[in-house]
Amino acid sequence: MNFAKLALAVSFTSFAFTGAARADDMLWQDLGGVDAIHKIAVDTADNFLADPRIKATFDNTNMDRFKILLGDQFCVVAGGPCTYTGRNMKDTHKGLHLGNADFNAVVEDLEKAMDKNGVSYATQTRLLARLAPMQHDIVTK
Amino acid sequence: MRGWRSAFLALICTTSFSTTSFADEPAQASGSMLDKGMAMFDSGKLLATGGVSNVEGAGGGGLATWALISGYGSRDGIGVNGHFTYINTTDYAMWTEGVAIGLFDRVELSYARQTFDTQKIGGALGLGDGFKIDQDIWGAKVKIIGDAVYDQDSWIPQVAAGVQYKHNDRGFLVNLLGAKSDGTDYYVSATKVFLAQSLLLNATWRETKANEFGLLGFGGGKHDDYSAQFEGSAAYLFTRKFAVGAEFRTKPDNIGVREQDAWDVFAAYFFTKNISVTAAYVDLGNVLVGEQRGEYVSVQVGL
Numbered sequence: 001m002n003f004a005k006l007a008l009a010v011s012f013t014s015f016a017f018t019g020a021a022r023a024d025d026m027l028w029q030d031l032g033g034v035d036a037i038h039k040i041a042v043d044t045a046d047n048f049l050a051d052p053r054i055k056a057t058f059d060n061t062n063m064d065r066f067k068i069l070l071g072d073q074f075c076v077v078a079g080g081p082c083t084y085t086g087r088n089m090k091d092t093h094k095g096l097h098l099g100n101a102d103f104n105a106v107v108e109d110l111e112k113a114m115d116k117n118g119v120s121y122a123t124q125t126r127l128l129a130r131l132a133p134m135q136h137d138i139v140t141k
Numbered sequence: 142m143r144g145w146r147s148a149f150l151a152l153i154c155t156t157s158f159s160t161t162s163f164a165d166e167p168a169q170a171s172g173s174m175l176d177k178g179m180a181m182f183d184s185g186k187l188l189a190t191g192g193v194s195n196v197e198g199a200g201g202g203g204l205a206t207w208a209l210i211s212g213y214g215s216r217d218g219i220g221v222n223g224h225f226t227y228i229n230t231t232d233y234a235m236w237t238e239g240v241a242i243g244l245f246d247r248v249e250l251s252y253a254r255q256t257f258d259t260q261k262i263g264g265a266l267g268l269g270d271g272f273k274i275d276q277d278i279w280g281a282k283v284k285i286i287g288d289a290v291y292d293q294d295s296w297i298p299q300v301a302a303g304v305q306y307k308h309n310d311r312g313f314l315v316n317l318l319g320a321k322s323d324g325t326d327y328y329v330s331a332t333k334v335f336l337a338q339s340l341l342l343n344a345t346w347r348e349t350k351a352n353e354f355g356l357l358g359f360g361g362g363k364h365d366d367y368s369a370q371f372e373g374s375a376a377y378l379f380t381r382k383f384a385v386g387a388e389f390r391t392k393p394d395n396i397g398v399r400e401q402d403a404w405d406v407f408a409a410y411f412f413t414k415n416i417s418v419t420a421a422y423v424d425l426g427n428v429l430v431g432e433q434r435g436e437y438v439s440v441q442v443g444l
Contacts, residue, residue, distance in 0.1 A: 100215040101185025121380045129336035133294040
């Protein structure tokens with residue numbers, strides 16, 4: 001009897017979580033799908049290179065590869081059917097001594113790219129909310 | 142207290158002076174102390190994340206104080222701003238001008254001067270038409286834990302503690318009301334931005350003796366001690382430049398003049414990190430002669 005109750009509780013809980021996760025995972029579609037997300041990543045990376053505040057950070061970066069990885073990362077974070085093969089945020093930014101102002105410059109460049117691609121503000125903030133905690137790993141200054 | 146105030150004023154003057162000289166002589170002698178100093182104004186925070194200057198000159202909304210640190214200096218920089226606010230209610234007018242400095246997104250120092258114009262009520266009370274009460278407010282706020290914006294993976298809000306020293310320049314009048322001309326408020330604010338929901342929530346607990354923010358002095362015959370008061374705010378961000386919200390603020394009735402709680406609904410537009418405008422409809426509750434409702438407009442400029 002107890003086992004049945006437990007099984008019921010577990011299945012109910014996992015059902016609830018799956019439901020929540022599924023609702024949540026609509027974000028990649030609300031961003032316009034996999035291709036649109038990669039387009040946003042390309043525009044974001046182009047904004048980085050045109051941004052005097054942070055462009056020097058990418059002096060030794062293979063930008064073609066970076067654009068693909070950034071797109072994959074946005075896609076995975078948004079719950080999309082992509083695979084991120086890059087390093088984690090902590091290792092990637094180790095030794096760069098980035099400050100909060102640098103992090104926020106990146107956010108502003110991403111916002112600009114999303115504006116350009118017609119992403120509504122309410123959808124933008126959903127993506128930003130998932131990216132925001134990366135500040136803890138990226139900002140080391 | 143006088144020494145501390147002078148030091149504070151000097152700090153503000155120095156800041157405004159260096160700001161002015163920068164505008165006059167751009168990019169001269171790169172690497173100089175001045176350039177290094179100016180680089181401290183990094184505008185490193187995201188738009189709107191410094192809030193606006195509230196009615197007491199602290200970073201907040203309109204009536205409520207928030208845990209956000211004023212200005213756009215990141216945790217490696219400094220931000221400074223000035224504001225002017227005008228409130229026109231049923232029987233009175235009030236305006237505030239002030240400055241606030243945010244240091245390393247950790248400490249906020251603020252000064253505001255409020256002028257309360259009694260208009261015709263002053264005449265009716267025998268004080269004379271247009272009788273004015275001025276109040277100086279010196280504030281300091283320190284962020285203790287959390288980050289309202291980045292900590293989206295946790296429920297912990299940004300929490301700040303602050304103190305406001307207020308001096309009412311109409312000592313004889315507030316003494317007649319049974320109140321004192323000077324008072325100090327202590328508060329703790331918790332502010333959280335729920336980014337995915339485009340929502341900002343704030344709650345502030347304030348220990349105060351102030352009557353009508355201090356414009357009618359501190360303490361009184363009915364209640365002469367500190368009491369706990371509450372300030373709450375909720376704001377929805379329609380875009381990163383435009384927020385609409387509502388606020389509530391409780392006030393004690395120390396004098397026994399049926400002082401009531403206040404609320405407002407507001408809209409704030411952030412043109413850039415250098416200029417924002419807040420417009421509100423405010424209800425201050427009964428202030429001596431009846432309920433006071435009206436318009437609130439505030440302009441803020443900063444570096």
